[in-house]
Amino acid sequence: MRPPHSWRSTFRYALEGIRYTLRTQINMRMHAAISLCVIAAGIVFHISRMEWLFIITACALVMMAELLNTAVEAVVDLVSPDAHPLAKAAKDTAAGAVLLAAVFAVIIGLIVFYQPLLALLRHWLYTI
Numbered sequence: 377m378r379p380p381h382s383w384r385s386t387f388r389y390a391l392e393g394i395r396y397t398l399r400t401q402i403n404m405r406m407h408a409a410i411s412l413c414v415i416a417a418g419i420v421f422h423i424s425r426m427e428w429l430f431i432i433t434a435c436a437l438v439m440m441a442e443l444l445n446t447a448v449e450a451v452v453d454l455v456s457p458d459a460h461p462l463a464k465a466a467k468d469t470a471a472g473a474v475l476l477a478a479v480f481a482v483i484i485g486l487i488v489f490y491q492p493l494l495a496l497l498r499h500w501l502y503t504i
């Protein structure tokens with residue numbers, strides 16, 4: 377049996393997984409960029425503490441889903457390089473999890489930013 381890893385090396389391996397996903401998945405880079413924009417918008421619009429909780433949860437869920445999707449893709453490619461219905465089911469289901477998390481995040485974003493964005497738009501229209 378292998379000796380248990382130290383807390384530090386476990387943390388390092390987890391960061392390697394995140395780095396691998398950022399490097400290989402354009403979707404993960406997109407999720408990270410959108411999350412940064414949403415956080416900047418939250419700061420600009422002074423959203424409430426409750427709204428922050430929803431926004432941070434939504435961003436984390438999308439990126440966690442993408443990490444798990446990448447893990448599933450890697451395992452499927454390793455064990456089933458040839459086409460197989462179960463390999464397809466595994467990859468499609470993992471992709472479905474990302475889609476569901478992304479739709480949830482968009483809905484949360486619309487609920488939180490709808491009013492401040494509308495107010496900003498009205499302000500711009502009246503000042504033109």
Ligand SMILES: Nc1ncnc2c1ncn2[C@@H]1O[C@H](COP(=O)(O)OP(=O)(O)OP(=O)(O)O)[C@@H](O)[C@H]1O
Nearest residue numbers: 401449452456457458459460461463464467468471
């Ligand atoms: N081994 C396989 N057997 C059957 N179908 C597969 C297999 N590999 C991939 N597929 C099908 O092709 C689709 C795309 O697979 P692919 O490996 O390109 O992943 P992807 O979802 O496009 O991920 P990536 O973000 O890496 O491009 C899968 O969702 C699945 O429907």
